[in-house]
Amino acid sequence: MSGFFAMGGYAGSVWPAMALTFGIIAWNVVAARRSLAAARAAARRRISMEDAP
């Protein structure tokens, strides 16, 4: 197992690359959902504004 993590001496490159990529993927998932949630919240705010006189 430790051989797997050592990546034949390339651990210093391979794991940061993986971390970077999957970090970016995770962030993109979060950011996409947040952007949708923000748009929904804005629309809802707007509707409550319209309802008010």
Added chain:
Amino acid sequence: MDWTWFHRFGSPPHLYGLARRLTPWFAWPAALLIAIGLYGGLVLAPPDYQQGDGFRIIYVHAPSAWLSLMAYTWMAVAAAIGLVWRMKAAHAAAASCAPIGAWFTVAALGTGMLWGKPMWGTYWAWDPRLTAELVLLFLYLGYIGLRSAIEDPQRADRTSAVLAIVGVVNVPIVRYSVEWWNSIHQAPSVMKFGKPSISWPMLTPLLIMFIGFTLLFVALLLVRLRGEILRRERRAQWVAEVVTE
């Protein structure tokens, strides 16, 4: 020719509903394929005879690089459709592509740099492909910057569409010119891209990753698209129904 399908497809409420229904159909397969590809790439594939285990970066680097280019093309096509047919949904799609594409450009640059260190002995070199990718990042940043600098969404849509189209003309020109530039000045040979002679056990996980990343892109696009549609259609009645339900 009957164009009603086109307009129905482009109608925001329809597209919004479609995007919502389709998202899981892309998201889950994407997660699955990426997991499989990763296992195949990191565990099953044998080490490269030249690069050892270092080559495994390819499983995230190549798909990211591919996504960065694909997202730009989609963005420009969507922008052109939006500009020509004045279709809000297309502008919304273009707007959704940009941040995703920019992030994967960063991923491609980052993983490439991390790969370059053991392979070439440096993180960065002025190789044509690298330079073109860097210019692509600048283009994305310009597009996003322009869009965020204009408050009115309609204006932002149409202005940035002009830029996306001008930029897409430019991408191949940059690629070609950078290549030519570099071939004039002899580049140190270590910095050449060695196209790894690739075997099936290595290639299969890569192909799976490509498909997984593409599906992931579509899933991300669909989620962002919904947000962008809501922003543009916030005055419409159907939005009220959608967000209060």
Added chain:
Amino acid sequence: MSGVWHCAQLVIGRDLRLAFRNRAQLLHPLLFFGIVTTLFPLALSPEPSRLRDVAPGVLWVGALLASLLAIEFLFREDAQDGTLEQYALSGRSLTWLLFAKTVSHWLLSGLPLALASPVVAYGLAVSPGAMPGIVASVALGTIALSLLGAVSAGLTLGIKRGGALLSLLTLPLAVPLLIFGAQATARAIAGADMSAPMYFLAACAVLGITLAPLAAAAAVRISLE
């Protein structure tokens, strides 16, 4: 109704007159070019052979930046004081009016830069034989740069402090021009055949003349909304 040529003449005449009234503006691109290219030898070493090596790069980066700074002013002022609004409402083709504006920009920046480039090149230890080639390449390259700049300027019009964006938008687009321009200059210095990069620059200029004014007009119209 006055003809389209007369219109273009008026637009160009006005820009030129404004420039001559405000000498500083007229000299700006030139000064900037001169200063940037002077800073380099100062910051680097004054050895002629090394200077000659970097000459194409210094010359072209200087010309690019000078041209960009100038075009930002050209459009921004007209936007601020409402002139562009009046152009858009003049009942004339905005594309044509903006093309005329781009021509005046080139006359006020590209042309002087091209004419001044031998002086700068001489300061970078380039031999006199290379000068005609350098002038020709700078003149041709700046045409395309002006056109490109007009598009970016149009895109960033509505934006406060668009200058930041302007450079961000233009510079990636200008990369091919820079590479081929510098290459043409390098060949001129080396005494080699410079037709290939020159053809490329010419192609860019032609492409620019046909497309850039359209894109600029579209952008300006949107930004006036």
Added chain:
Amino acid sequence: MSGVWHCAQLVIGRDLRLAFRNRAQLLHPLLFFGIVTTLFPLALSPEPSRLRDVAPGVLWVGALLASLLAIEFLFREDAQDGTLEQYALSGRSLTWLLFAKTVSHWLLSGLPLALASPVVAYGLAVSPGAMPGIVASVALGTIALSLLGAVSAGLTLGIKRGGALLSLLTLPLAVPLLIFGAQATARAIAGADMSAPMYFLAACAVLGITLAPLAAAAAVRISLE
């Protein structure tokens, strides 16, 4: 009466808030720096050894131009919308208010430039060992540049399109900074002792802090007339 520190805090706070509200502006100096330093390798050759040779020059010319462009905006906007007039009439020391403005300029341009310079230097094939020295020299040099820029910006305020004059006035004054800054960087790259040029840069910064705000205030007051 609120204290002078509170005043400075308000001036700086306002500039920072405006910058953060307008991200493009915040990124401008950095992007400009990044792009200019990317253009150089494109216009020159991509060979690491040649890039390393020109690195100090490219780095410093890039930083200088980025810093200057930023300061022009900083003052011009405040002049146009009447903010500087109100500062002059606020019953506070204009010198002090302008000093605070210069600090915000440095925070928004010099500091980011210094922090980004290792990235740029790496692209120019500089080895990582030289980075701390480069960051220190750029940080110190940009302090003096910001102060110098404030004076020139003040002098050119009253003038439309002062940009031309601004560069003309500032660049000659900036030449010593450029020479010593580039020297410090070159020594950092060569691994040599860089204390002599650093002392010079520090002296310039100290001189600037004592004199520049006074000169800037005098210049602004005149230009408001």
Added chain:
Amino acid sequence: MSVHRLTGEALHVFRGERHVLRGVSFAAQGGEYLEVTGRNGAGKTSLLRTIVGLVHAESGRIEWNGLDIHRDARAFHAQVAFLGHESPLKADLTAMENLHFAIGIRRTIDATEIARALGETGAGGFADRPVRTLSAGQRRRVALAGVVLAAAPLWVLDEPATHLDADGHALVGRLVERHRASGGIVIAAVHAPLPVAEPGTRHLGLTSS
């Protein structure tokens, strides 16, 4: 020549998030003056900019002589003279030069005609000074001369009398009267009514939303 006619129907205009005009309609024909009034922020400027096509209405339509103004925008614009809150003048050029270049694009014009128009708007005395040295009201007068010179049937003026003295106020009234008399249409947003005869004047009051 038939009588010109400008109509707006059920205009809805948004500025950013704000629903500024909610179903505004109006009509004016050759010889009429349409006075747009309303409190600060009522939407006068937004309406005028929509009429000349600088702002797009979310819904509703504006027609000039029966044609949608966005159909052939260029032909429509050739018939409009627009003056906004700010006077579109180059500070470095003189009044004469400013008008020479600005109007020359629309139609052939000679110096005597410009000088006459400047005289009419009380700007004859400083026609040859750079605009940067003029006072606020003097600039406005130069801009008004530009409107006169445009020779367009439709005038769209946003607070034309800003910065003008009492004489200037009366002058704007006279200019409007004359333009009406020659078959033109004037639309102006004002806070203090212009001295214009009531017959042939229509009123459009905007209410803040």
Added chain:
Amino acid sequence: MSVHRLTGEALHVFRGERHVLRGVSFAAQGGEYLEVTGRNGAGKTSLLRTIVGLVHAESGRIEWNGLDIHRDARAFHAQVAFLGHESPLKADLTAMENLHFAIGIRRTIDATEIARALGETGAGGFADRPVRTLSAGQRRRVALAGVVLAAAPLWVLDEPATHLDADGHALVGRLVERHRASGGIVIAAVHAPLPVAEPGTRHLGLTSS
């Protein structure tokens, strides 16, 4: 506290080559309103800018409480609130933020005070919107709130009611009245007289040279 007093004596002001003010004198003391009138180009703006010290007079002197204003310019400026033709506002900041930063330099101030002043000038409804999205009159109201908040005994206002509607015009009158009542001095250049009571009002008519 003694009564404030501002006097100008035999002021001669040049703008460029132009001899704009030829021996203008005036005086005003606490509780008075000095109305400056004159045709376009008469020199109103030049006079006001001379009074606050932004323009230097060729000859003559201006005294605040018996001291030449250039003697201790900073102390004098702390006592003046100046509003020119343009409203000094940052388009990217909200009305609240604008005043927070602008007034905070002069004196300590908190949000409720700013909100109250904005409410008084009818700008309460849009205090939290970026100024770029405000109409011309709305911006002017924000600028007026700034004058109120400066808490300076001397107000120097150049056409304060520009772009304001009828209500706004009345509002300016009320603000002037209140400031006078609290012992302040108001100097304003106007074209249409402000609704201010005649007792305690002085008139200074400038004639074009």
